[in-house]
Amino acid sequence: MQLAEVREGLEGVVVANSSMSWIDGENGVLIYQGYNIHDLAEKSTFEEVIFLLWNGRLPTQAEFDDYFKRLSDERQLNDQEWDFVRRYANSQVHPMAFLRTAVSFLAHSDPDVEDNSHEANVRKGFRLTGKMAVMVAAFDRIRNGKEPLQAKPEWNHAKNFLWMLKGREPDELEARAMDVALILHADHGFNASTFAARVTAATLSDLHSAITSAVGTLKGPLHGGANTRVMQMLLEIGEVERAEQWVLDALARKERIMGFGHRVYRTMDPRAVHLRELSKKLCERIGETKWYEMSEKIFEVVHREKGLWPNVDFFSASTYYAMGIPLDLYTPIFAMSRVVGWVGHCLEQYAHNRLIRPRANYVGPKGLQYVPIDQRT
Ligand SMILES: CC(C)(COP(=O)(O)OP(=O)(O)OC[C@H]1O[C@@H](n2cnc3c(N)ncnc32)[C@H](O)[C@@H]1OP(=O)(O)O)[C@@H](O)C(=O)NCCC(=O)NCCS
Known part of the structure; x- marks a missing residue:
């Protein structure tokens, strides 16, 4: 049977109906x-x-x-x-x-x-x-x-x-x-x-x-673990003034900036809109606006340099931090x-169940002859 083209990461593949x-x-x-x-x-x-x-x-x-x-x-x-x-x-x-x-x-x-x-x-x-x-x-x-x-x-x-x-x-x-x-x-x-x-x-x-x-x-x-890593990044940067250079250096090293990019969104993740507001309010409430300001600076630089938008994990990090929640x-x-x-x-x-069982495009060898272990070099 001729298999369809490989869609790495199942990008764009629709696998079920859902009303969720x-x-x-x-x-x-x-x-x-x-x-x-x-x-x-x-x-x-x-x-x-x-x-x-x-x-x-x-x-x-x-x-x-x-x-x-x-x-x-x-x-x-x-x-x-x-x-x-x-x-x-x-x-x-x-x-x-x-x-x-x-x-x-x-x-x-x-x-x-x-x-x-x-x-x-x-x-x-x-x-x-x-x-x-x-x-x-x-x-x-x-x-x-x-x-x-x-x-x-x-x-x-x-x-x-x-x-x-x-x-x-x-x-x-x-x-x-x-x-x-x-x-x-x-x-x-x-x-x-x-x-x-x-x-x-x-x-x-x-x-x-x-x-x-x-x-x-x-x-x-690459999924839910990104929020903790966003806060680790903010803490490592430490001061708003260091944010731009930090991001530029990380991008020059071809590193991913956590909390940015998404498989589906090509614009601002709508969830980030609310978390951005909460981050601002909660950072103001504890008198430590630098985490929110640093997040805004990183957003500006990553968007300018890579055209990427924040996802749900980006502003949730400073929101939780301002609530005193441990990073992990x-x-x-x-x-x-x-x-x-x-x-x-x-x-x-x-x-509406049907077993989910995709196929792989086999790229390994075929027809190899089995050699007993004592005869292998
Ligand atoms: C979410 C994510 C895994 C989506 O991945 P994807 O759809 O497979 O997209 P890709 O990994 O193919 O990335 C596409 C391009 O954007 C770049 N890119 C994507 N996210 C990036 C990020 N956060 N920082 C820097 N560059 C990024 C990739 O390097 C790639 O560039 P290239 O084409 O020049 O190689 C990816 O954006 C990412 O790793 N983000 C950081 C982790 C994160 O925040 N995860 C939470 C998601 S809600």
């Missing part, structure tokens, strides 16, 4: 289930977006209240899960590697683990979303010698995460910034981690296996939000 989210990369448009990301970032909440992505429509008040409570009920761990967090929080394991193993570990106590029905997968989706946030916050507290904190049922997911992480009630700006960050990261078409989740789900493996694949895929620096938690926070998109995509995949 749509990107117009030329015009910088992102929609979730029909709703523009700008509307959702300005007017919605993470809990509402969970309902939207798992049901394809916005909830009524009663449905919203039900989702709010179901998520709240899952913001707790059993004894084995606490033992697991305590064991790894005090090791040298990176929180993203911890989270990958944690998602897999959560399968062992999930009563629905091998049930692939829609209802069971929604139940597992709530458990994963609730428990991942608890685990990330607890991991950080325990490694800093602090006791983990109980979530508060009356607060939303974003506010609870900041509370469980820092041990003080976040103010309105911080809580809303986290809520907006969770909304913005929840889904993004067939990005690498979502595709990994769908490939796993398409073998009819269980949801925890699919989400474990996704977390491992998100971890890489930026990617786990991405995962805490994107799990909602992964679950929604798996629901879609299970509902």
